[in-house]
Amino acid sequence: MPKFRENMPLAKFANYRIGGSARFFFEAKTEEDVRWAVREAAENNLPVFVLGGGTNLLLDDRGVRGLVLKIGISDIKTKGLLLSAGAGTSMDRLAVFAAKHSLAGLEWAGGLPGTLGGAVRGNAGCFGGEIKDAIRSVRSVRIATGRIIIRSAQKCRFGYRDSVFKRRPGEIIIGATFRMRPGASRELSAKLRMERKWRAEHHPLEYPSAGSVFKNVPLARIAKPGSPRYRRALKDGAITYRGSRFSVKTDPAPVIAAAKLIGESGLQGARRGGALVSPKHTNFVVNAGGATAKDVRGLIARIKATVHRKFGITLEEEIQVVSW
Numbered sequence: 269m270p271k272f273r274e275n276m277p278l279a280k281f282a283n284y285r286i287g288g289s290a291r292f293f294f295e296a297k298t299e300e301d302v303r304w305a306v307r308e309a310a311e312n313n314l315p316v317f318v319l320g321g322g323t324n325l326l327l328d329d330r331g332v333r334g335l336v337l338k339i340g341i342s343d344i345k346t347k348g349l350l351l352s353a354g355a356g357t358s359m360d361r362l363a364v365f366a367a368k369h370s371l372a373g374l375e376w377a378g379g380l381p382g383t384l385g386g387a388v389r390g391n392a393g394c395f396g397g398e399i400k401d402a403i404r405s406v407r408s409v410r411i412a413t414g415r416i417i418i419r420s421a422q423k424c425r426f427g428y429r430d431s432v433f434k435r436r437p438g439e440i441i442i443g444a445t446f447r448m449r450p451g452a453s454r455e456l457s458a459k460l461r462m463e464r465k466w467r468a469e470h471h472p473l474e475y476p477s478a479g480s481v482f483k484n485v486p487l488a489r490i491a492k493p494g495s496p497r498y499r500r501a502l503k504d505g506a507i508t509y510r511g512s513r514f515s516v517k518t519d520p521a522p523v524i525a526a527a528k529l530i531g532e533s534g535l536q537g538a539r540r541g542g543a544l545v546s547p548k549h550t551n552f553v554v555n556a557g558g559a560t561a562k563d564v565r566g567l568i569a570r571i572k573a574t575v576h577r578k579f580g581i582t583l584e585e586e587i588q589v590v591s592w
Contacts (some may be wrong), residue, residue, distance in 0.1 A: 270304060270363055272295070278331060281338065282322035285382065285476040286561050288331025290317075295338040299442050302337070303414045306440070309335045316411050317441050317590065321358065323382035324390065324478050329561045330592045339385050341442055344523075350404065352445040355385030359392070367460055371401035372451030373520055378463030381479060385441040390586070391426045391432045395463060398520055400426035402446040408439040428521065429483050429586055438482070472546040475554035481568060482530075482551055482583040484523035489581065526583055527551035533574045541565040564590065 276293035280287050289477030292314060296302040304441075309316050315334035319325075323435050333443050341354030342364050351371055362384060363377040363590050374395030380387070387399050403421040410417060417439065425432040433439055465471065491498040501507035501516050506522070512532045514524040528549040530536075538545040542568055545567065546552040572583050 270301065271510070272308070272335060274307075276336070278319075278327050279338065281319060282325055282327050282478075283310050283476055284322075284478050284555050284559075284564070285327055286555060286559060286564065287327030288329050290332050290336035291417075292335045292482040293336065293338070295340045297342065297384060298339045299409070299416075302339070302341075302409050302440055302442055304525045305335065305337050306409060306411050306414050309337075310412070310414075317439075318385075320356065320386040321381065324386055324587050326478055326561055326564055326587055326589045327481050328590055328592045332590060334592065337440070339383070339440065339442065349450070350445055350562045351448050352442045352443060353384050355383060355388070355441045356545040358382070358383045359384060359387050363460055364457075367447060367451075367453055367456035367510070370456070371448035372449050373446060373448040374399075375451070375456045375459045376463070378460030379467045384444060388424070388441050388444055389431055391431050392429070393520065396518055396520060398426070400424070402448060404445045405446040406433075406441060407443045407445075408433070408441050410439050412438065425523075428487070428519075468547060472548045472552050472554050475544075475546070475552075475556055477546075477552050478587045480549075480551045481571075481585060481587050482526040483552050484519050485529065485581055485583070485588045487522040487524060490524070512579075525551070529575050529579055529581060529583070530571055533571075533578045535571055535574060538567065538570065540564075540570065541568045543573065561589075 273293040276290045278290055280285040289431050294305050296305055304367050315331050317336050319336050319338040340356040342356045344353045346369055359377045359380040359382055363374045366374045376395040392399050406419050406424055408417050491501055506513055508517050514528050527550045536547045536550055541563030542557050542578050543563035544554050544556040546554050553564055576582050
């Protein structure tokens with residue numbers, strides 16, 4: 269009979285290596301494990317916090333109340349051009365599996381940290397692709413009832429780093445099915461290697477972090493869509509705003525990089541305690557040694573205030589900050 273573990277240290281489950289303990293902890297390896305855990309939590313009036321790969325997460329120094337439910341469902345199956353996987357599957361492993369089976373559609377995810385569940389919840393994307401592009405359906409469990417829900421991609425209401433699961437918490441993603449395209453395994457695998465190399469060269473992987481802290485900023489927030497200035501920015505691939513020149517990239521809609529805004533605000537190398545704005549990539553706030561959640565939250569607040577003061581833009585966090 270399964271049971272919850274008590275007072276489980278959480279820092280080892282988070283890429284930041286920051287966080288207190290979970291009052292109760294359970295790792296679900298199957299769909300039935302998830303349904304059992306939410307029933308037990310409901311019977312004991314325990315709030316449920318869902319933990320995936322811990323790669324896009326800042327946990328409170330005091331820990332997490334209630335039950336921390338880690339999703340460890342990591343099976344992968346194929347049938348023709350359909351690819352199905354559990355929510356605990358790492359995105360990099362899933363992309364490698366697809367490439368080996370000559371299935372195209374996830375090659376943008378080479379080296380992407382985190383699990384499928386988190387990627388679906390936040391509609392993860394990079395290198396011009398997003399997870400919504402290949403999703404056929406998502407399977408979830410409603411926490412309040414334990415009921416299984418299957419949604420089509422359209423009903424997931426994906427947006428920029430967003431989905432129905434993020435806007436309306438109360439469900440646990442347990443798996444997803446993708447409709448893939450035929451591809452050449454060698455070419456797909458080569459692209460994955462190239463993306464891993466790019467990440468190693470451009471991201472501060474030598475330090476614990478939660479990846480990019482802030483979402484990139486839609487071009488529409490600084491130039492009216494359809495205006496001559498907006499069209500010129502798209503044509504030139506750049507725009508000048510408040511004295512600074514910004515590249516315009518597709519992510520997948522036109523955006524300017526949050527990292528550039530932070531850098532232009534003079535925040536490279538800014539510190540609070542053990543938290544550091546990485547000079548290598550200024551959208552990374554890294555744990556440079558002994559950082560606490562309070563250090564990271566304080567530095568995030570400073571970045572937002574400084575960027576807003578200089579550019580009139582309020583950055584929006586991409587990472588999930590979990591408070592006590």
